[in-house]
Amino acid sequence: MLRPAACLFDLDGLLLDTEPSHAEAWSRAAAHFGLQLTPERLLQLRGRRRLDCAQQVQTWIEADCQLQVGCEALLARRQPIAEQLLALAPAMPGARALVQRCQQLSIPMAMATSSSRAAVALKAAPHPWLAAIAVRVHGDDPELRRGKPAPDVFLLAARRLGVDPRASWAFEDSPAGAQAAKAAGCQVHVLRPEGIAAGLYPAGMHWLSSLEDLPLG
Numbered sequence: 001m002l003r004p005a006a007c008l009f010d011l012d013g014l015l016l017d018t019e020p021s022h023a024e025a026w027s028r029a030a031a032h033f034g035l036q037l038t039p040e041r042l043l044q045l046r047g048r049r050r051l052d053c054a055q056q057v058q059t060w061i062e063a064d065c066q067l068q069v070g071c072e073a074l075l076a077r078r079q080p081i082a083e084q085l086l087a088l089a090p091a092m093p094g095a096r097a098l099v100q101r102c103q104q105l106s107i108p109m110a111m112a113t114s115s116s117r118a119a120v121a122l123k124a125a126p127h128p129w130l131a132a133i134a135v136r137v138h139g140d141d142p143e144l145r146r147g148k149p150a151p152d153v154f155l156l157a158a159r160r161l162g163v164d165p166r167a168s169w170a171f172e173d174s175p176a177g178a179q180a181a182k183a184a185g186c187q188v189h190v191l192r193p194e195g196i197a198a199g200l201y202p203a204g205m206h207w208l209s210s211l212e213d214l215p216l217g
């Protein structure tokens with residue numbers, strides 16, 4: 001029987017299939033300012049907070065296009081595109097069943113996400129099963145100092161549940177998120193997306209080919 005003290009879930013690309021929408025929104029926003037985002041650069045944005053991503057894209061635009069673009073201007077371009085796409089994002093296969101299984105087994109759950117509270121509300125609206133994860137740390141949480149890859153999101157999620165992060169399982173898809181969860185001391189289960197090399201993740205990951213094949217009992 002495998003039973004963690006708690007399950008700490010990432011949201012984007014783990015419970016919900018939102019990463020194609022995020023990538024599309026950043027690509028279109030950057031293209032407006034003359035920058036074509038490569039797949040490698042899009043992967044670097046994955047799992048990080050919106051403002052951290054905006055600052056990164058801003059740096060690339062300055063370096064490659066010799067153009068000064070404010071984060072506000074970049075986000076003003078990106079947000080409407082993102083909101084339209086994200087509201088339609090489907091669940092990842094097995095996500096709903098995994099959350100319901102944790103609920104049946106009375107395993108405490110928390111959401112540990114880089115997404116803001118408003119963005120989570122938008123994405124979660126078509127997925128009422130996510131309400132089972134009542135404890136949440138958002139990217140714009142007033143108590144959160146540093147975003148992923150810093151461990152703060154997972155440490156705060158564990159603290160709110162009153163569990164030891166080292167006895168908890170974290171579920172992640174991005175290298176930045178996996179790094180955050182490992183630094184927090186969690187056992188990290190990674191749903192590695194196609195196109196991201198295993199070498200970009202920290203050592204000691206538990207690889208999942210799907211959320212459906214988790215040995216939880």
Ligand SMILES: [Mg+2]
Nearest residue numbers: 010012013173
């Ligand atoms: Mg993610």
